[in-house]
Amino acid sequence: MSCSAGDPNFCQECGNVLPLPGISNTVRCPRCSFSIPVTDFSGLEVCSAVVFNPEQQSLVALKDDDGSELKGPVIDRRCARCNKEGMIYHTRQMRSADEGQTVFFTCINCRYQEKEDS
Numbered sequence: 001m002s003c004s005a006g007d008p009n010f011c012q013e014c015g016n017v018l019p020l021p022g023i024s025n026t027v028r029c030p031r032c033s034f035s036i037p038v039t040d041f042s043g044l045e046v047c048s049a050v051v052f053n054p055e056q057q058s059l060v061a062l063k064d065d066d067g068s069e070l071k072g073p074v075i076d077r078r079c080a081r082c083n084k085e086g087m088i089y090h091t092r093q094m095r096s097a098d099e100g101q102t103v104f105f106t107c108i109n110c111r112y113q114e115k116e117d118s
Contacts, residue, residue: 008040070106079107080114 011018011029018036021027026035072088079087087105094102100118107113 008036008044012036070111072106074108077105079110079112081112082107082110084109 009018010016011032011034013034014029014032016029016031018027018029021038021041025038027038027041028035070088072090074086075089076085077087077089078085084107086108088108089103089105091101091103095117103116103118105114105116
Protein backbone atom coordinates (compact mmCIF):
# COMPACT_ATOMS: atom_id res chain seq x y z
CA MET A 1 0.00 0.00 0.00
CA SER A 2 1.43 3.39 -0.94
CA CYS A 3 1.52 6.56 1.15
CA SER A 4 -1.30 8.00 -0.96
CA ALA A 5 -3.84 5.43 0.23
CA GLY A 6 -7.18 7.05 0.89
CA ASP A 7 -6.72 9.91 -1.58
CA PRO A 8 -8.70 9.07 -4.72
CA ASN A 9 -6.60 11.52 -6.79
CA PHE A 10 -3.65 9.11 -6.55
CA CYS A 11 -3.26 5.42 -7.36
CA GLN A 12 -3.41 3.33 -4.20
CA GLU A 13 -0.85 0.88 -5.63
CA CYS A 14 1.94 3.04 -7.11
CA GLY A 15 1.10 6.63 -6.05
CA ASN A 16 0.79 7.92 -9.64
CA VAL A 17 -1.68 10.77 -10.31
CA LEU A 18 -4.93 9.31 -11.63
CA PRO A 19 -6.59 10.81 -14.72
CA LEU A 20 -9.91 12.60 -14.31
CA PRO A 21 -12.99 10.35 -14.45
CA GLY A 22 -14.37 9.96 -17.94
CA ILE A 23 -17.20 8.08 -19.62
CA SER A 24 -16.20 4.63 -18.38
CA ASN A 25 -17.30 3.20 -15.01
CA THR A 26 -13.73 2.97 -13.74
CA VAL A 27 -10.63 5.14 -13.60
CA ARG A 28 -7.52 3.18 -14.56
CA CYS A 29 -3.98 4.10 -13.50
CA PRO A 30 -1.85 4.60 -16.65
CA ARG A 31 1.24 3.29 -14.84
CA CYS A 32 0.19 0.06 -13.10
CA SER A 33 -3.37 -0.55 -14.43
CA PHE A 34 -4.93 -0.30 -10.95
CA SER A 35 -8.59 0.68 -11.30
CA ILE A 36 -11.01 2.46 -9.02
CA PRO A 37 -14.78 2.83 -9.51
CA VAL A 38 -16.00 6.24 -10.67
CA THR A 39 -18.51 6.21 -7.80
CA ASP A 40 -15.58 6.73 -5.39
CA PHE A 41 -15.24 10.24 -6.87
CA SER A 42 -18.88 11.13 -6.21
CA GLY A 43 -19.21 14.39 -4.27
CA LEU A 44 -15.47 15.18 -4.34
CA GLU A 45 -14.25 18.64 -5.29
CA VAL A 46 -10.92 19.02 -7.11
CA CYS A 47 -9.00 22.17 -6.17
CA SER A 48 -5.66 23.43 -7.44
CA ALA A 49 -3.51 26.47 -6.82
CA VAL A 50 -0.73 28.21 -8.72
CA VAL A 51 1.82 30.14 -6.68
CA PHE A 52 3.73 32.83 -8.55
CA ASN A 53 7.04 34.16 -7.31
CA PRO A 54 7.13 37.91 -6.66
CA GLU A 55 8.21 39.76 -9.80
CA GLN A 56 11.31 41.22 -8.15
CA GLN A 57 12.58 37.68 -7.38
CA SER A 58 11.89 36.16 -10.77
CA LEU A 59 13.13 38.93 -13.06
CA VAL A 60 16.53 40.63 -12.99
CA ALA A 61 17.94 43.57 -14.90
CA LEU A 62 21.76 43.82 -14.87
CA LYS A 63 23.91 46.56 -16.36
CA ASP A 64 26.68 45.17 -18.54
CA ASP A 65 30.19 46.71 -18.71
CA ASP A 66 29.35 48.47 -21.97
CA GLY A 67 26.19 50.00 -20.46
CA SER A 68 23.73 47.58 -22.06
CA GLU A 69 21.12 46.04 -19.81
CA LEU A 70 20.61 42.28 -19.40
CA LYS A 71 16.99 41.43 -18.61
CA GLY A 72 15.26 38.15 -18.14
CA PRO A 73 13.81 35.53 -15.85
CA VAL A 74 16.13 33.95 -13.29
CA ILE A 75 16.30 30.16 -13.08
CA ASP A 76 17.98 27.77 -10.65
CA ARG A 77 20.97 26.82 -12.78
CA ARG A 78 24.52 26.59 -11.44
CA CYS A 79 27.17 28.65 -13.23
CA ALA A 80 30.02 26.57 -14.65
CA ARG A 81 32.57 29.29 -13.84
CA CYS A 82 31.70 30.65 -10.36
CA ASN A 83 29.57 27.67 -9.20
CA LYS A 84 26.78 29.94 -7.85
CA GLU A 85 23.05 29.49 -8.45
CA GLY A 86 21.01 31.88 -10.59
CA MET A 87 21.19 32.52 -14.30
CA ILE A 88 19.18 34.72 -16.65
CA TYR A 89 18.08 33.07 -19.88
CA HIS A 90 16.61 33.92 -23.26
CA THR A 91 15.90 31.83 -26.34
CA ARG A 92 16.46 32.28 -30.06
CA GLN A 93 15.64 30.21 -33.11
CA MET A 94 19.15 30.00 -34.57
CA ARG A 95 18.73 26.95 -36.78
CA SER A 96 16.05 25.92 -39.23
CA ALA A 97 12.43 25.87 -38.11
CA ASP A 98 12.34 22.09 -37.71
CA GLU A 99 15.27 22.20 -35.26
CA GLY A 100 15.04 23.07 -31.57
CA GLN A 101 15.70 26.53 -30.19
CA THR A 102 18.97 27.73 -28.67
CA VAL A 103 18.88 28.82 -25.01
CA PHE A 104 21.41 31.44 -23.88
CA PHE A 105 22.27 31.65 -20.17
CA THR A 106 24.03 34.51 -18.35
CA CYS A 107 25.22 34.19 -14.76
CA ILE A 108 23.85 36.96 -12.51
CA ASN A 109 27.01 36.87 -10.39
CA CYS A 110 29.97 36.75 -12.80
CA ARG A 111 28.19 37.38 -16.15
CA TYR A 112 29.58 34.16 -17.65
CA GLN A 113 27.59 33.18 -20.76
CA GLU A 114 26.85 29.73 -22.10
CA LYS A 115 24.41 28.30 -24.61
CA GLU A 116 22.48 25.08 -24.94
CA ASP A 117 20.92 23.69 -28.12
CA SER A 118 17.65 21.98 -27.40
